[in-house]
Amino acid sequence: MDKILRIDVGAQGGPKAVETGLGDYKGLGGRAMTSGIISKEVPPLCHPLGEDNKLVIAPGLLSGSAAAMSGRLSVGCKSPLTGGIKEANSGGQGSQVLARLGYAAIVLEGKPSDDTLYKVIINQDGVKIEADNSLKMLGNYDVVSKIKETYGGKFSSLSIGPAGEMKLSAATIAVTDMEQRPTRHAGRGGVGAVMGSKGIKAIILDDAGCKIRKPKDPDKFKAANKEFVAGIKKHPVSGEGLPAFGTNVLTNVLNEAGGYPTNNFSSGRFEGASNISGETLAELETARGGKATHGCHTGCVIQCSGTFNDKDGKFLTKQPEYETVWAHGGNCGIDDIDAIAQIDRLDDDFGLDTIEMGATIGVAMEAGLAEFGDAQAAINLVKEAGKGTPLGRILGNGAEVTGKVFGVERIPVVKSQAMPAYDPRAVQGIGVTYATTTQGADHTAGYAVATNILGVGGDVDPLKPEGQIELSRNLQIATAAIDAAGMCLFIAFPILDQPETFQALVDILSGFSGEPVTADDVSALGKSVLKTERDFNTRAGFTSKDDRLPEYFRKEKLAPHNVTFTVSDEDLDQVFNW
Amino acid sequence: MIKIDLNFFATLSEYLPEKNDCYEVFEDLSVEKLITDLGVPLDTVKLIFINGKREKLSYQLKNGDRVGIFPPVGGG
Incomplete structure (x- = not known):
């Protein structure tokens, strides 16, 4: 390289x-x-x-x-x-x-x-x-x-x-x-x-004839990689939960926690959740001759994906991710897993972001273009985007454009990018990440859900503002480093809980490069990426006013907890002051 | 006796009793006692949600509680 x-x-x-x-x-x-x-x-x-x-x-x-x-x-x-x-x-x-x-x-x-x-x-x-x-x-x-x-x-x-x-x-x-x-x-x-x-x-x-990239210190690299794999396999999330049920196991978790955005972020619970849960999906996949456990790339040892066959047992799409099932499912009031899988296939084929499109259709439903829960109408709207009709081009430009065109006030975006599958009022840590990341609303930029909801990397109460800034900051730094390494973000579950697995990652980096690498170096790498990105955004005209959630998250209470987003603007502005 | 809406998820679903949505238990029964009585190994339980909030094994059940029990899970 x-x-x-x-x-x-x-x-x-x-x-x-x-x-x-x-x-x-x-x-x-x-x-x-x-x-x-x-x-x-x-x-x-x-x-x-x-x-x-x-x-x-x-x-x-x-x-x-x-x-x-x-x-x-x-x-x-x-x-x-x-x-x-x-x-x-x-x-x-x-x-x-x-x-x-x-x-x-x-x-x-x-x-x-x-x-x-x-x-x-x-x-x-x-x-x-x-x-x-x-x-x-x-x-x-x-x-x-x-x-x-x-x-x-x-x-x-x-x-x-x-x-x-x-x-x-x-x-x-x-x-x-x-x-x-x-x-x-x-x-x-x-x-x-x-x-x-x-x-x-x-x-x-085509890499035919090309060799695997060799580490500078093969002994150190090999030993560290072995320890790393063992750490991933022994952690119950990466070793058991993700392979068995995939990411969509979160449907029931977020629904129980009251943080599952339903009908365009108007409620935190969805009645049809169990019909589209990871448990239901895995069972259906297996019954139709698909795979409930599958990797997306060579070298994956977590295998969080799967394959989804249609009713005739023919391949339709990969196992839809949690965010996809949410976006095109509960967020649109839809609990038909076959319809959601069909939309996943259409999105993949047209080349559309499932999160943005699901959020957009949620906004379109609020505007009255279709009824919440109408799966066929949702499929038709995605097809409009694929065909490039005038309506389809509006939808394909995302939730904000669609909301503006149709006069909708409740548009769940930050920096014009749609929020994913966690309501920031009931999972306040992820709200901090949505608001402040350089990327626009993005759960992967600092996955505070782990510590707010899943009990990974400690516990921070999801309904209160305390502790969320520090949590999001630390996760955003770690994520930037993981993204630079080319590592799958799901290694975060074992490395947050198991210091020896984090050390193994540090040793892999060191064994590969042949240079000494410390945990501080990894943190410095993450900070430098974030600093570079913040600098670009500042020069592009972004200010602290762009590091905010839409107004309605502070005004409209979310059931069942009847909460609003309560992390203060002053605190949001401290995320990058490390 | 009180009634609770009880759910076990993911790998724990095999322990779910019948009539789980109006499951009868003694008032103030702890979650720990509830799940051990149903044969769930304690070390397989990670997340306990009562009415949408995370609680501990020592939580004492009240009438009408919505109870969701999970093994360690994650995604994203």
Whole structure:
């Protein structure tokens, strides 16, 4: 991983690729790499879909090595949804393969001279860029099928669906999984729209002939990785709960806790929760011949995913995540798991963020475009977005745009990005993260749910403001470091509870680089990423007024606890004062 | 006797008794006694929600309580 591939999509005669050394970016990976390049090279006031924005795709520091859980990919740009810096994180095979091909980053830059669509093919022999207008407006599943026909063999791909080509703010970049299905997505913030604006439909990666990345200190690395895997396996969340029920086990937990946003964040409990719970989903998957336990990338030892077959036993989609089941389920009053799985497939195929789309349809239902609970209407609305009708383009630009167009006051966004599946009034720690993260409302940026609700990493009362600032701050720092390493965020469950597993991670980093690494170094890495991102956002015009939840979270009480969000503005402004 | 709305989730669901939504117990029975009487191994229980709030094993049940018991779980 000692080179950066830069593709100038505006070059005369079509996109031109140049390889450079790492230069100033030496030693960076994942989110540290994407945010480092964006912050230094992208003018913060540029138009996100214009010539000066860049799309940066970076494997983590440990990706492509034998380190368990190291296959997360970071995709960065100035976000068309938030107007701020973006790092969208994805599983799938892309990160491991790109790292083994030797690239620390791919940077798409410039502006295409016409509307020709291109695909980029990268293998051990080098980089080829080919025009391919036959891919125009194809869904991600068809794109992958066509690549299989023309390219064959064992490849991974990154691609955009029609949503990315239409430059919708909810557009994703799909990453194929171990079965070459486009089920993993760099989902948030409209990264797919930026790829679309560069005229690149797909990036095909083939690491045949490439070797696994070797650690500098193999003995230390191997021993630490063994301890790390043992720690993941022995922790009940990563070793038992996640493999058995997947992330959707949280439906019942958040519903019991009264923090499950229902009918566009108007209540904290959903009557139909048990019909769409992780327990119900796992049972149904198994009964239909799918898998309730499945990994998204090589080297995953948690296996939180699964495969979902339709009523005829035919593959429909991967096991929908908790956030997806919530967004298209309870948030829209829908308790039909088959309908939710169908929407998951449509979102993946069109290349749309399931969280943004579910939140958007919730807002649309509040506006009266459909009734809460009407699954068929929700499916039809997602199809509108995929087709690109005028209504569909409004919806595909997210909850805020949709709420404005239809005159809705209750729009659950921060920095224009929709909130995920935890109501910030009943889980106040996650409210602090939503409000203050550089990314716009994002649960993964500092997952305070762990300590507020799940009893992981200690206990902080979710209904009170006390302790939430420090909790969110520490989690945001740790998460930025995990994202830079290319590690799956679910390692947080064991490393928060087991000091020896955290130490094993530190030793993996040290064994891999051959340099001494301490826990303080990991914390410093996380802080430096956050500082870089905050600096970009400040230069893009963000102030403390953007680090706030929408007004109604302080005014409207949420049942069943009848609480509002009570962390003060003054305290929110202290999150980054460490 | 009082009635509670009792639920066991995830791997604990096998211990759920019949008529769990209006399950009869003695007033002030502790959660610890409730679940051990139902054969649930204590070391498998991580999260106890009573009316949406996290409580300890020593919590004494009241009439109408909504009780949700989970093993260690996570996601996100």
